[in-house]
Amino acid sequence: MKKQLSWKVGGQQGEGIESTGEIFSIALNRMGYYLYGYRHFSSRIKGGHTNNKIRVSTSQVRSVSDELDVLVAFDQETIDVNFYELNQNGIVIADEKFQPTIPEGSSVTLYVVPFTKIAKDLGNALMKNMVAVGASSAILELNPESFREVVESIFGRKGESVVENNMEAIRQGAQYVQDQADDSMSTMQLEEADGKKRMYMIGNDAIALGFLAGGCRFMSAYPITPASEIMEYMIKKLPEFGGTVIQTEDEMAAATMAIGANYAGVRTITASAGPGLSLMMESIGLAGMTETPLVIVDTQRGGPSTGLPTKQEQSDLMAMIYGTHGEIPKVVMAPSTVQEAFHDAVEALNIADEYQCPVILLSDLQLSLGKQTVEPLNQRSISIRRGKIKESKALPVLEKGETFKRYETTEDGVSPRVLPGTKNGIFHVTGVEHNEVGKPSELSQNRQAQMDKRMRKLKHLPKTFNLPVYKDTPHELADVLLVGFNSTRGTIEETKQLLEKDGYKVNHAQIRLIHPFPTDEMLPLISSANKVLVIEHNATGQLASILRMNVGHAHKMASVLKYDGTPFKPGEMYKECKGLI
Amino acid sequence: MQGVDLMATFKDFRNKVKPNWCPGCGDFSVQASIQKAAANIGLEPEGVALISGIGCSGRISGYIHSYGFHGIHGRALPLAQGVKMANKDLTVIASGGDGDGFAIGMGHTIHAIRRNMNITYIVMDNQIYGLTKGQTSPRSEMGFVTKSTPEGSIESSVNVIEMALSSGATFVAQSFSSDLKDLTSIIEQGIQHDGFSFINVFSPCVTYNKINTYEWFKENLVKLKDIDGYDPSSREEAMRTLMNYDGLVSGLIYQNKEQKSYQQLIHGYKEDSLVTSDLNMNDDHFEKLISEFM
Numbered sequence: 001m002k003k004q005l006s007w008k009v010g011g012q013q014g015e016g017i018e019s020t021g022e023i024f025s026i027a028l029n030r031m032g033y034y035l036y037g038y039r040h041f042s043s044r045i046k047g048g049h050t051n052n053k054i055r056v057s058t059s060q061v062r063s064v065s066d067e068l069d070v071l072v073a074f075d076q077e078t079i080d081v082n083f084y085e086l087n088q089n090g091i092v093i094a095d096e097k098f099q100p101t102i103p104e105g106s107s108v109t110l111y112v113v114p115f116t117k118i119a120k121d122l123g124n125a126l127m128k129n130m131v132a133v134g135a136s137s138a139i140l141e142l143n144p145e146s147f148r149e150v151v152e153s154i155f156g157r158k159g160e161s162v163v164e165n166n167m168e169a170i171r172q173g174a175q176y177v178q179d180q181a182d183d184s185m186s187t188m189q190l191e192e193a194d195g196k197k198r199m200y201m202i203g204n205d206a207i208a209l210g211f212l213a214g215g216c217r218f219m220s221a222y223p224i225t226p227a228s229e230i231m232e233y234m235i236k237k238l239p240e241f242g243g244t245v246i247q248t249e250d251e252m253a254a255a256t257m258a259i260g261a262n263y264a265g266v267r268t269i270t271a272s273a274g275p276g277l278s279l280m281m282e283s284i285g286l287a288g289m290t291e292t293p294l295v296i297v298d299t300q301r302g303g304p305s306t307g308l309p310t311k312q313e314q315s316d317l318m319a320m321i322y323g324t325h326g327e328i329p330k331v332v333m334a335p336s337t338v339q340e341a342f343h344d345a346v347e348a349l350n351i352a353d354e355y356q357c358p359v360i361l362l363s364d365l366q367l368s369l370g371k372q373t374v375e376p377l378n379q380r381s382i383s384i385r386r387g388k389i390k391e392s393k394a395l396p397v398l399e400k401g402e403t404f405k406r407y408e409t410t411e412d413g414v415s416p417r418v419l420p421g422t423k424n425g426i427f428h429v430t431g432v433e434h435n436e437v438g439k440p441s442e443l444s445q446n447r448q449a450q451m452d453k454r455m456r457k458l459k460h461l462p463k464t465f466n467l468p469v470y471k472d473t474p475h476e477l478a479d480v481l482l483v484g485f486n487s488t489r490g491t492i493e494e495t496k497q498l499l500e501k502d503g504y505k506v507n508h509a510q511i512r513l514i515h516p517f518p519t520d521e522m523l524p525l526i527s528s529a530n531k532v533l534v535i536e537h538n539a540t541g542q543l544a545s546i547l548r549m550n551v552g553h554a555h556k557m558a559s560v561l562k563y564d565g566t567p568f569k570p571g572e573m574y575k576e577c578k579g580l581i
Numbered sequence: 582m583q584g585v586d587l588m589a590t591f592k593d594f595r596n597k598v599k600p601n602w603c604p605g606c607g608d609f610s611v612q613a614s615i616q617k618a619a620a621n622i623g624l625e626p627e628g629v630a631l632i633s634g635i636g637c638s639g640r641i642s643g644y645i646h647s648y649g650f651h652g653i654h655g656r657a658l659p660l661a662q663g664v665k666m667a668n669k670d671l672t673v674i675a676s677g678g679d680g681d682g683f684a685i686g687m688g689h690t691i692h693a694i695r696r697n698m699n700i701t702y703i704v705m706d707n708q709i710y711g712l713t714k715g716q717t718s719p720r721s722e723m724g725f726v727t728k729s730t731p732e733g734s735i736e737s738s739v740n741v742i743e744m745a746l747s748s749g750a751t752f753v754a755q756s757f758s759s760d761l762k763d764l765t766s767i768i769e770q771g772i773q774h775d776g777f778s779f780i781n782v783f784s785p786c787v788t789y790n791k792i793n794t795y796e797w798f799k800e801n802l803v804k805l806k807d808i809d810g811y812d813p814s815s816r817e818e819a820m821r822t823l824m825n826y827d828g829l830v831s832g833l834i835y836q837n838k839e840q841k842s843y844q845q846l847i848h849g850y851k852e853d854s855l856v857t858s859d860l861n862m863n864d865d866h867f868e869k870l871i872s873e874f875m
Contacts, residue, residue: 030875199874209870215860217851218666220659237870239849242858246666249692253659256652260632260663263650264671265856268663286653376875379867384860401596401646419856420630420648420664421671428643430651431635439598439643440651 001191003058006065010051011074020129021052024136027150028056029200029373032193036061037371043309049077058191062490066571070139072132093135111177118172127169134173141189144174199374203367206338208233210345211269213379217243218268220257222250225309226365227299230271251276255283262293265419267349271297274316281324284358288328290429293352300364302565311565312365314486315538320360321515329458331359332515336470336489338374346382354387355457366567367487388416395424403427405436409449413457458516468518473507480581481507481529485543488535494570495577517550526553533577535560591620596646607758607784608638608705618768624672632661634677637712638705641676655686658693665698668854669844673700679720680710683739694748694777698843701771701778707786708793715789740828745779751837752778757798776842805832
């Protein structure tokens with residue numbers, strides 16, 4: 001009996017590989033298993049190898065595994081490309097149609113199943129995906145009937161006969177494997193799951209859900225991988241709240257439209273990836289200068305330029321912290337799990353309103369698109385905080401032609417704002433340096449006062465921010481401190497366990513507030529470690545640079561970097577870390 | 582007068598800021614016309630949001646007593662559309678120059694026209710870049726000599742009215758700074774039009790454009806009301822007339838009253854302004870959303 005295994009399905013893009021993985025994983029999720037899926041795909045619609053690797057476990061998993069137990073292949077390329085990952089006792093289930101072969105002398109078991117033929121005999125070649133699901137269920141000794149609920153939810157509206165046909169495809173796939181079975185099968189049996197109901201979702205879903213729960217009622221955005229799912233979810237759901245999404249002509253319009261709507265009082269977001277963020281830099285500066293709330297999601301992908309649109313990377317860090325000309329107050333948040341992504345989306349809206357500045361909610365492709373099991377989210381802990389908004393009744397009557405002091409210098413740097421339409425609240429906004437009533441001013445004294453006012457707003461944010469650093473730091477004195485941000489959380493957790501098995505005292509810090517930097521939180525952790533390994537998906541060690549700049553201790557630090565487009569796996573991260581300790 | 586609510590007059594749309602435009606600049610008339618038009622149709626200063634771009638003309642949002650937002654070069658329209666989406670009760674006016682709207686912001690102009698939100702876009706068109714001290718604009722005529730085109734411009738001028746019509750505009754008008762009465766009337770009609778109102782105003786730059794002067798426009802501009810039987814509901818007639826007069830016409834060129842504005846077509850859009858939304862989600866709704874992922 002296994003506590004976990006990895007299953008992968010592969011074939012040509014556009015062949016329905018996604019639906020095979022989807023049906024298989026939704027069913028397992030409903031049985032109470034924890035799943036973590038990662039899709040390998042290309043920036044094209046049809047053709048090209050694609051695969052979906054799903055880790056199934058009886059406890060929470062947040063990373064792609066190094067190894068593979070079961071490979072479902074719709075073409076020979078899938079076997080050739082992925083065979084190296086398979087365990088010695090691994091299993092390949094392949095369509096008879098392409099006369100599959102595996103390397104000679106291998107200990108891997110090959111099941112040749114007529115996916116396409118069974119599907120065609122049942123009247124629809126597309127059902128080959130169902131036959132593959134059935135074959136997989138037999139390998140895992142799951143009852144084909146356990147897929148009925150999922151099949152009904154997908155095909156129910158097409159009628160009972162379609163549901164039955166698909167169920168029959170699953171049954172025949174399972175039967176075919178059972179008829180061929182030999183002793184190697186028993187090793188693939190999973191321990192029974194707890195049967196609890198949990199969510200199965202991608203990070204982008206959680207971010208979008210967080211925005212809805214946080215009171216976002218409008219989104220302006222331009223489609224881009226890997227951010228589009230946020231927009232797609234909002235398009236589906238915002239009308240239920242009276243809101244809507246505008247697909248703009250470009251990212252400059254997306255960001256400025258969001259500024260306009262936030263200025264007018266509606267919580268509005270936009271979401272994009274690196275290329276879009278490059279175009280939004282002028283808007284980020286405008287939001288900073290005009291002290292307008294603005295939340296932007298950056299789902300990092302491989303850069304620079306068009307780069308690797310469908311691959312994992314974390315190389316936007318510096319651009320997000322420093323991007324836009326001049327200096328503005330800006331917040332950069334980096335959730336490291338799907339649950340955090342949900343709650344941080346709400347907090348991003350709150351912080352933007354409270355501090356009246358741009359907030360970047362940083363994600364990465366692995367967090368945004370990795371589909372995984374999540375304990376049911378709840379909104380009990382959610383609060384909506386809008387900061388200093390003044391209503392008409394709180395405003396004194398304005399003398400003729402006078403305007404409200406929108407940019408009044410205050411101790412905390414945040415000035416009360418009023419929403420357009422409010423009587424006695426008229427004020428002017430400009431991206432030009434301005435005085436307290438928002439009129440352009442180039443006077444040195446005013447410049448200094450306004451600049452200081454803006455820049456002191458975020459001084460105390462690291463102290464009030466909810467969990468600026470996620471810490472798993474049991475050791476007062478550690479041999480090594482592992483530091484990361486965003487989706488590397490799960491892989492670092494497993495690396496920590498592997499290193500601890502070797503006898504090392506390992507602490508782990510996942511930085512969740514990137515800017516302003518939580519120096520007070522990080523300094524003691526770094527001081528109490530002999531070695532600091534900074535793990536990130538980029539070539540230049542951007543997080544390590546930020547750490548050195550804010551906390552020093554450069555001599556202790558080393559970088560563990562990966563920028564080949566694929567996510568770190570625990571085994572490879574462990575090996576690299578061990579080599580550096 | 583306490584306790585008595587009087588309708589705002591154009592003086593209520595004045596603030597205490599002295600414009601930094603050159604004496605004689607056409608933009609003064611645009612400022613005055615917006616103030617007059619707003620008062621004439623019964624708007625209150627706090628009910629108006631004037632969103633402007635960058636350039637001499639972009640400063641206009643600071644010279645009118647209303648909510649005002651002086652944004653980024655070329656992006657007045659996306660800003661203005663965002664404001665309107667959030668609060669449809671506001672009268673939203675976007676404005677800027679020809680560089681703002683037809684060079685750096687041309688993409689936004691076309692898409693704002695297509696989108697047809699109920700906002701009014703007033704372009705102060707002086708065929709030159711003023712604030713950067715006299716370079717060519719997309720509205721400069723072929724051969725126009727400027728600092729950036731010392732041998733004369735070798736690019737053709739963009740015919741913005743034809744562009745607006747072919748982009749699906751539902752309200753297209755053109756006016757001239759020295760005809761305050763016509764300009765005010767056009768702006769009133771634009772604000773009252775339920776959809777995107779595109780108003781191009783010839784607003785001479787007295788400092789850098791020595792060709793397209795007040796006198797030049799007076800000589801070359803044809804008033805549509807002087808054309809017998811001109812029908813502004815016909816897009817075809819509008820196009821033909823524009824081609825006949827090389828775009829040098831003034832008045833209401835085209836209006837489509839049938840086409841619904843963007844806000845009226847949004848699926849599920851809140852009846853009250855979006856800004857009045859309750860931001861909390863009720864638990865049942867939240868649970869329903871959660872269950873969809875199980």
